[in-house]
Amino acid sequence: METVVQNVWTKTKVLVKALIIGGIVLILQIPTFYVTDLIKEREQRQKEAIVEVSSKWxxxxxxxxxxxxxxxxxxxxxxxxxxxxxxxxxxxxxxxxxxxxxxxxxxxxxxxxxxxxxxxxxxxxxxxxxxxxxxxxxxxxxxxxxxxxxxxxxxxxxxxxxxxxxxxxxxxxxxxxxxxxxxxxxxxxxxxxxxxxxxxxxxxxxxxxxxxxxxxxxxxxxxxxxxxxxxxxxxxxxxxxxxxxxxxxxxxxxxxxxxxxxxxxxxxxxxxxxxxxxxxxxxxxxxxxxxxxxxxxxxxxxxxxxYDPVSGYQKTLRSVKYSFLCILLTFAAFFLIETSNKKSVHPFQYGLVGLALVLFYTLLLSFSEYIGFNFSYAIAAAATIGLIAWFIKGILSSSRLTVVLSVVLLLIYTYVFTILQLQDYALLLGSIGLFITLAVIMHFSKKIQW
Structure with a gap:
């Protein structure tokens, strides 16, 4: 009887945790909205600076x-x-x-x-x-x-x-x-x-x-x-x-x-x-x-x-629109790795990883005001991946799993960066990428005992 109850609880625990993680993804959209407002505010300040200088010139x-x-x-x-x-x-x-x-x-x-x-x-x-x-x-x-x-x-x-x-x-x-x-x-x-x-x-x-x-x-x-x-x-x-x-x-x-x-x-x-x-x-x-x-x-x-290509406010704003996708895919990979390898990660730790993903956009905005969007994206992505990898290594105590998750993050940021660069093919590339991602998640989710 205890074994049956334990098996039911194990399956229920996985489902409950998946729902909690989904809730964390939604909650993380709140700081993302503040980041969006920050980008618009900085862009408005740039416009005011242009008007002020132009009024004298x-x-x-x-x-x-x-x-x-x-x-x-x-x-x-x-x-x-x-x-x-x-x-x-x-x-x-x-x-x-x-x-x-x-x-x-x-x-x-x-x-x-x-x-x-x-x-x-x-x-x-x-x-x-x-x-x-x-x-x-x-x-x-x-x-x-x-x-x-x-x-x-x-x-x-x-x-x-x-x-x-x-x-x-x-x-x-x-x-x-x-x-x-x-x-x-x-x-x-x-x-x-x-x-x-x-x-x-x-x-x-x-x-x-x-x-x-x-x-x-x-x-x-x-x-x-x-x-x-x-x-x-x-x-x-x-x-x-x-x-x-x-x-x-x-x-x-x-x-x-x-x-x-x-x-x-x-x-x-x-x-x-x-x-x-x-x-x-x-x-x-x-x-x-x-x-x-x-x-x-x-x-x-x-x-x-x-045109000044160094000004990256619009690209930064576009990248924030993919924040939900980045957080969702990262958490999905994290959850699959955790479940497949019988590791235990607390929802609070998921939240910390999510905050690191949100801070990526503030880093991107800050650096892009000085060195341009592309270099800023690389620096912000490298810093975010490094921070999360260091954190995950301490949680999972596995170099192999840390490398796997780091590669997943690298693929996600590369995928989003490619979409941002190819405006004319953004929808096509985005649809294909999401289809492949869904297929990968479906494959690995088969091993989970729901």
Whole structure:
């Protein structure tokens, strides 16, 4: 009778312990949530550091222009009200050479740059008839040219625009046209439509910025060439470059945009469209003129982001999402080894091993802020495996079982790291890995007397 009771208790004990271990796995998700909040907090601090440094240097830059603006009079209820007509260039060529510069705010690195930008092009086919405006209604002597720059604080030199035979000094002094946002303006003092035939223009900019440099394709045909001494570009915006070359320490890219690819006309009246700041990363339009006008032309901008691969907050956050899997697989291996070899491990000791697995992510976060994600992952994994191996060796008093569990941990961390690196195949690799893992657990669980 005692033997039967003992056998029943032995089987019940295994099941009860398995349930307790499952409960520990769930409880360990609580500190994991705190780790997730810590990662988001550190990432937010980095963003605040970027904003602070950029506010003193210059923010993201978007160059849009030039735009020819001519006021005109229009009859309305027996009075003549003042309006604006906007004309875009037929050809726009932009050449940019970017020199990145790294600045630090505490431990946080901020990507800044200085860019030399040369732009040239022409206005060939300005037609007032398409806008149903007569030359007599145009206020020619108040015409001006506008060059959109997202953050004029970044200008290092005075900007002079060569307009046919004229050299125009551009300034922020303003002509209040609702469809224009921040940038530079210069008066043209036109006398009539003859002054707009085959206009050639060019300008050079020496411009500071941070993180991203964009160009708005205002030309009927727009060609952009960018060179930078930076090996990690992230091409962003409405279109991708048609040519790109990335080397160990630099990149070159070329874009070409034609009017058929965009959602705005070559000329318009009033504030039907605006030339404002681009809505970065698909966010809502933030231009001041957007409250009045409908379509922000600068949302068609494209360019490059000087991506910093050392910043590993997103990868660290992704790795935490696999914490439940890592803890579950480690405990499963631990439980199978314990049960198969008739060893006894207290649930409290399972909890200590679980805390070591959670601390892996704080180590990963801490090191990644200094030496990059990949090296940090290797260091954190090695430290965690070493700590658990030392602890297990003292519990099981078996070098063989310690080596087996260490190899299992190494395979788990390698598996997760591979998934993090292969984003496009993460689901496929994850599914295959879990299937194989389940098969292994099923095989070894057959030896357990449940």
């Amino acid at each position: 210059a923010g993201r830059q978007n160059i849009a222009g030039p735009v020819l603006v001519i006021p005109y009079r229009e009859n309305a209820d027996s009075t003549k009200s003042k309006h604006f007509a906007y004309f875009l260039p037929d050809q726009l060529n932009i050449h940019s050479k970017v020199s990145p510069e790294e600045k630090y705010r505490g431990i946080y690195k901020v990507m800044l740059y200085t860019s030399g930008v040369h732009l040239d092009g022409s206005f060939n086919n300005i037609s007032l008839e398409k806008l149903k405006i007569t030359p007599q209604d145009m206020i020619w002597n108040e015409a001006f040219v506008h060059l959109g720059i997202s953050d004029v604080k970044g200008l290092n030199d005075n900007v002079r625009l060569r307009w046919n035979n004229q050299v125009l000094d551009m300034s922020v002094d303003g002509w209040a046209a609702q469809a224009l946002d921040e940038g530079l303006n210069a008066p043209l003092n036109l006398t009539g439509p003859d002054d707009l035939k085959n206009v050639q223009f060019s300008a050079d900019l020496n411009l500071n910025g941070s993180q991203e440099l964009l160009f708005t394709p205002l030309g009927r045909t727009t060609s952009v060439e960018m060179k930078a001494k930076w090996p990690h570009p992230s091409f962003t915006g409405d279109i991708l470059p048609m040519q790109k070359k990335i080397s160990r320490d630099s990149f070159e890219a070329k874009w070409k945009s034609i009017s058929q690819k965009r959602n705005f006309p070559q000329q318009w009246k009033d504030n039907s469209f605006i030339v404002g700041q681009a809505s970065y990363k698909g966010s809502d339009v933030t231009s001041t003129a957007a409250a009045i006008a409908g379509v922000n032309i600068s949302n068609n901008a494209f360019g490059a982001d000087l």
